[in-house]
Amino acid sequence: MSDNKENSLAVMPVRRTDGTHALRLCLDQGLLTPDMTRRVVGIMDSCPGVTLRATTGQRMNLENVPGDRLDEVVALLGTAIPKCPPGVSVCSGGDLCKLGMQPTRSMADRLLAVIRENGPYPFKVKSGVSGCGMACGLSFVRDVGLVAGAKGWDVYFGGCATSKACPGVRIGKGLSADKALEVVGRALVFYRENGKKRERTSGLMRRLGKEALLSALA
Ligand code: SF4
Numbered sequence: 001m002s003d004n005k006e007n008s009l010a011v012m013p014v015r016r017t018d019g020t021h022a023l024r025l026c027l028d029q030g031l032l033t034p035d036m037t038r039r040v041v042g043i044m045d046s047c048p049g050v051t052l053r054a055t056t057g058q059r060m061n062l063e064n065v066p067g068d069r070l071d072e073v074v075a076l077l078g079t080a081i082p083k084c085p086p087g088v089s090v091c092s093g094g095d096l097c098k099l100g101m102q103p104t105r106s107m108a109d110r111l112l113a114v115i116r117e118n119g120p121y122p123f124k125v126k127s128g129v130s131g132c133g134m135a136c137g138l139s140f141v142r143d144v145g146l147v148a149g150a151k152g153w154d155v156y157f158g159g160c161a162t163s164k165a166c167p168g169v170r171i172g173k174g175l176s177a178d179k180a181l182e183v184v185g186r187a188l189v190f191y192r193e194n195g196k197k198r199e200r201t202s203g204l205m206r207r208l209g210k211e212a213l214l215s216a217l218a
Contacts, residue, residue: 012083092131120192130145
């Protein structure tokens with residue numbers, strides 16, 4: 001197998017109740033390169049019972065990894081880390097989808113950078129980038145959501161898909177990429193400075209009201 005470092009995978013081991021382990025493959029926007037795929041298939045060929053499952057977060061899990069082969073399997077894939085870095089739900093966007101109004105993959109990279117720069121936050125920040133209003137990137141129900149239109153990006157903040165599901169508040173409309181990300185950064189600072197520990201952005205919106213955020217951004 002290749003030892004190309006660019007294809008090295010960061011993996012998060014999770015112990016299952018039956019004593020086996022799942023290995024979360026911390027993929028970048030769901031991408032598996034041919035080299036990564038060969039490594040994964042090689043492991044499934046050599047470890048009977050190990051399977052590959054897509055997660056809801058555009059990542060993959062290798063399931064049923066026996067405990068006595070865990071270190072060996074991790075070494076074949078790359079490096080073990082305690083927690084996958086935050087990802088982003090991103091659709092195919094304007095580069096690939098006929099309905100896409102703007103490219104989404106590059107925007108998702110920039111959005112993640114803004115999220116990283118402005119933390120730490122009271123709780124997790126989930127994000128989504130969609131190339132049109134169909135919102136295949138789940139942008140309306142993410143803490144931070146970007147939705148492309150013909151003129152630019154609409155920005156949503158405070159959405160969630162839990163039992164108290166709600167769409168985010170629109171805090172920007174038809175913005176350039178730079179302006180949309182600037183607005184996101186300011187909203188995240190508001191969350192960082194006003195959120196209570198373990199309070200999601202949606203809880204903050206319920207507690208303070210959307211006007212508090214909108215006036216902070218004005
Ligand atoms: S959100 Fe729009 S652009 Fe993105 S995959 Fe769905 S239909 Fe295509």
